[in-house]
Amino acid sequence: MISLQGIFPPLPTAFDFHQALSTDKMQENIRDLCRYDLAGFLVLGSNGELVNLTYQEKCRVYEKCREAIPGDKLMLAGTGHQSTYETIQACRDAAQAGADALLVLNPSYYKGLMNHKALTKHYWAVADASPAPVIIYNMPANSGLDMDADTIADIATHENVVGLKDSGGNMVKMGTIIDRVRSDFQVLAGSAGFLLPALSLGAGGGILALANIAPGLCLNIYRHFMDGNFEVARKAQLTAIPLNTAVTRQWGVPALKEAMDHLGLYGGPPRSPLLPVNSEVRSALHRLISERDIHL
Amino acid sequence: MISLQGIFPPLPTAFDFHQALSTDKMQENIRDLCRYDLAGFLVLGSNGELVNLTYQEKCRVYEKCREAIPGDKLMLAGTGHQSTYETIQACRDAAQAGADALLVLNPSYYKGLMNHKALTKHYWAVADASPAPVIIYNMPANSGLDMDADTIADIATHENVVGLKDSGGNMVKMGTIIDRVRSDFQVLAGSAGFLLPALSLGAGGGILALANIAPGLCLNIYRHFMDGNFEVARKAQLTAIPLNTAVTRQWGVPALKEAMDHLGLYGGPPRSPLLPVNSEVRSALHRLISERDIHL
Amino acid sequence: MISLQGIFPPLPTAFDFHQALSTDKMQENIRDLCRYDLAGFLVLGSNGELVNLTYQEKCRVYEKCREAIPGDKLMLAGTGHQSTYETIQACRDAAQAGADALLVLNPSYYKGLMNHKALTKHYWAVADASPAPVIIYNMPANSGLDMDADTIADIATHENVVGLKDSGGNMVKMGTIIDRVRSDFQVLAGSAGFLLPALSLGAGGGILALANIAPGLCLNIYRHFMDGNFEVARKAQLTAIPLNTAVTRQWGVPALKEAMDHLGLYGGPPRSPLLPVNSEVRSALHRLISERDIHL
C-alpha cells in the first residue's frame, strides 16, 4: 500500500498577470521546493484554486506538475467535483497523468441531503472506479459541510480508500476516526496549525499550506516529534501557528501567494473573484515572516 | 427594462434512468406548465442541479429549453460559477442561447475571502461583460454564504444588475435591501415558503420550486395579494408551506422530482450523489399532496 | 381568554449612574408611553436585561411596574430561568405582583439536550403551575437555541399556553406554526424588523423594542395593515427597519437606551458587562432618528 507518511505542500496554481494559467511557474516552484525532504506534493487542493479552473486547465495542471515532480515523490491530485460522474472522470484523468493518489473533496452543494448514505455511496462509487487510491478530504471551512466521524470511518472501510486529509481540526473527531479505522488507514493533518496535536493522536503527517513557504519549520515539527524530541517539536509548533493562520484562515490563498513572492518563489495573483492582498496585509505578512525567521 | 413580475418555476433538469441528460423531458414539462399563467422559467438554478452538469451539458440545456419556452415567456438562466472567468463565459453562452436574464449565484468556496469588495468586483465584472441583464442570487443554504444587505445593495447599483432572487428568507434583510435600492430594482422570493411576506414588503414575485408542482396555488398567493384579497392570499400561503418545505429544505430536489412524477410531469431520478427519495418519504409526500389537494 | 392583539414595548430596565435599579424611572417611562395606544408593556424581556438582575430585583420590577401600568393595559412579565423550578417560582411571583401573562424564555444552557421532549415537559410543567397564562418566547440570537416549529406547536397544545413571541424572524417557521396551532393561539412578532411580514401571515401584533422610541411608527404599521391600507403600512415598515436594526441586532440595548435619552425618556446606562454606546454610535443613532423623523 502507498505510504502517505510525511509532509506535503498543497501547491498553489500559478497565474500570470493576465490571470492565465502558468504551469511553467508551478514547475519552477516544484523544483525549488524539492530541496526539502518532502514526501510529495498535492496539486489542485483548496490552495490550488481547484474551483477556479476549467476542466481542461485541471488536466493540464495534472500533466505538467507530474513532469516536474520526481518519481520518488508522490503526486497527490485533487479531483473532487459536485457530481459523482465528474469526480470519477477527474480521478481517471489525474491517474492517467500520473497521480499516485487522489484527494476527493466531498460534494456539498446540497448540504441538507449529503447524509451518511449519500456520502458513502458517492465515495464508494468513486473508489470503485478510480484507478488510483482515494484519500477523503474533509474541508468544512470551504465546503460548508463537516463530515462526521461515523461517515468518514464507514467510507474508510473501502479497500481503495487509503487515507483522510482533515482540515477541520477537530481533534476529538480525528481521535474518534483513528480509534475506529483499520490500522493501515492513514490520517493527514490538513493544516500546520494543528500538526503536532494530530501527530500526538497518530496522524502520519500533513498536507500543509505552510509547507509552501516554511517547509523547514513544518519538517521540524514532524521530525522532532517522530524522534521523540518533544519540547523542540512543541516550540516549532507554537512558532508556526501565527504565520499559518495568516496564510490560511485569516487571509488565505492570496496571502500564501504574496508570501511565496516575498520568499523567492513564484506566487503571482490569485484568480478572480479572489483579490490580491492589500498593502496593510502585505506589510503584516512580511513582519510575521521576519519575526518568525522564515526563509527558504 | 425587463419585467420580472410574476411567478417562475425553477425547472429541474431531467435525467433518464441511466443518469443521462434528457432535454426532451424538460421540453415536455415546459409545455405542460405553460398551461398556467407563469411569467417564465428558470433553467439551471439549484433545483436544476446546476452543479451536477458538465459545462457542455449546461449549454445544451440553455438551448433546448429556449426552444420550448414561448417567446412571450422569459427564460432566466443560472450561470454562476466559482470563477469570474467561467461565470462570464456561461453568461455569454446562455444569452447566446436566448436567455432573457441571467441568475448569478455568488462564488462561495473561499467563504472567508468573499467580502464586500470581492463580491462587488465579481458581480460588476460579470455585469459589465454580460450581454443580458444580471439577477443576483443569494442562496445561503446551498452556498454556505449569506450575502449581507449592504453588499447586495451596492452590487445593485450597476445598471445591468436588474434584480435579486433571495432564497435565504430573512425578511429584515429583504426589507433593508428594498429600502435602499433604486425603485425599478426587482426582488423575487426564492421560495414559496415566504412568498406572501416577501410580497408584503414589495417583492414582485418569486422563483419557486413549488411552482413546478403547484403552479395554481403559487399563482393564487400572488394574484390574490395583488388584487387586495388579503385573507385569501394568506390562506393559500399557509396551505403552501408544508408541501413547499417537503420539496425544498426537508427532502429537496429528489422529492420535487418524485412529486412531479406523481402529478403527471416527468421527474425522474436526480443525478448522483443525490439519491431518489426512499419509500417512507414517497408516502409522506403523496399524503401531503393529497391532503393539500394539489393537482395539475 | 386574554387578548394579546396589538403593540407592546418591552421596557428597558432603568439603572442610575451607579448601576443601581431605578424603578422610579421605569414608572416615568411607562407614564410617558401611555400617551400612545399601546396594548400594554412587557417587563423583563431581553431589552429589560432580565439576566442582569438578581432575583430580588426582578420581583421589585414586577411590582413597581404594575403600579404604573394602568389596569386597562396588559403587563406581560418575563419569567424564564434555566431551571424549571426557578421559572415556576418567577411565574408565581410575577403573577402575584399582577402580571397578566408570563413570557417564558426557553432554557438553553444545555443546548444539545434541549430536544422536543425536554422542552415540552419543561413548558408544560411551567404552564401547569403558573397562575397566569404562559407565552412561549423564542429568542435564538440571545439564547443560542432556535426552537423548531414542531416543538412550539406541541407546547402550544397546553390550554394555559396562549401565545408565542418569536424573535427569530423566520417567516416559514411562523407560517408553519400558525398553520398548525388552534385558532385562538396568538403569535406576536418579536421585532419591528419583520412586523408587517408577520402580520401578513396572521400574527396579532408584536412586542417590539422599537415601540419604546417610535411607538407611533410601530402603530402605523399595525393599524394601516389592519385597516387594509396596505401600501401605507409597507412604507412605514421600510421606514422602521434601519432604526430598528440599530437598536436591536446591531447595537442592542445600550443603543435603545441612548435613543430613549435622546428622545426625552429615561434611558440611562446599561448594567455591566453591557457598555454604553460610544460617540460614533451615538452620532449615527441621532442621525438615523433625525433622517427617519422619529420623535415622541
Added chain:
Amino acid sequence: MISLQGIFPPLPTAFDFHQALSTDKMQENIRDLCRYDLAGFLVLGSNGELVNLTYQEKCRVYEKCREAIPGDKLMLAGTGHQSTYETIQACRDAAQAGADALLVLNPSYYKGLMNHKALTKHYWAVADASPAPVIIYNMPANSGLDMDADTIADIATHENVVGLKDSGGNMVKMGTIIDRVRSDFQVLAGSAGFLLPALSLGAGGGILALANIAPGLCLNIYRHFMDGNFEVARKAQLTAIPLNTAVTRQWGVPALKEAMDHLGLYGGPPRSPLLPVNSEVRSALHRLISERDIHL
C-alpha cells in the same frame, strides 16, 4: 502562584429523587474520588448544573464541598453569572467558603455585544474584586459564544487571572493563546476528548467530566505523557474518547450521572429541564463502560 497542574473532576451536583440538593452525596463522591491522585475538584461547572441552582444553593455547595475536599487538594469554584455584579458577589462568596481559585464563565446572553472590550472590562473588574485567583472559562457549546484568542490573551494580562479552562477544543486557538501569554499562565483542557493534544501544546492538565468516572484512565493519559511514554498515553487517549463523548457532547450530564450510579458513586437524577437518560442510552453507556474496561 497557585499551581493548576494535573487532573480535576468537575463534580456533578447531587440531587435526590425529589430534585432537592444533596450535599451529603457530593461529600461522599469527593471522598471516594480522593483515592485517586487528583489535583483537586471543580464545583459548579457546567457538569455541576451551575445554572440550575438558586444563588443560596450555590453558596451551600461551595461550603459543603470545601468541608469534604482535603486541604492538600484544590477546590476550584464556578462563579460566572451574566452580570458583572453577581459574578463578583459569587467570587466573594466562593472564596469566603474556601475556594482556591474561581472559574469564571463569560457572560453570553447579549452575544452580539460581548466583544473584546466588553469581555476584557468584565473580566478585569471581576479579577480586581475577587479575593481568589480567576480562571477564564470558555465553553462555547453551552454559552453559544466562543471567545477568540486575542480576547483571552488580553484578559490574561491581569495578574489575578491565572489560567484558562478551554472546552471548545480548538487546538489552533489553544496554541495561539499559549504562544502569546506569559509563561506562568496555565491552560487546562476542558474535556478528556482532547487532553493529549492539549498537553502536546503545553497545557498543564485538565478539568474533565470523564475524571468523575474514569479518573485512572485520565491520569494515565496525563502521567504517561509527562513521563515521555508517548505511545501509552496515545492508546489511553484513544480509549477515552468514545466514553468521554457519551458523557459530554452526546448525552451530557444525565449520562455522566447514570455512569456514576453504575460505577458505585452517587449520580442521581439531573434537575429539570434536564431529563434522566432513557433505557437505550443507559444500555449503550453500560456497554461502552464494559468494552473500555472502566471501573473505579
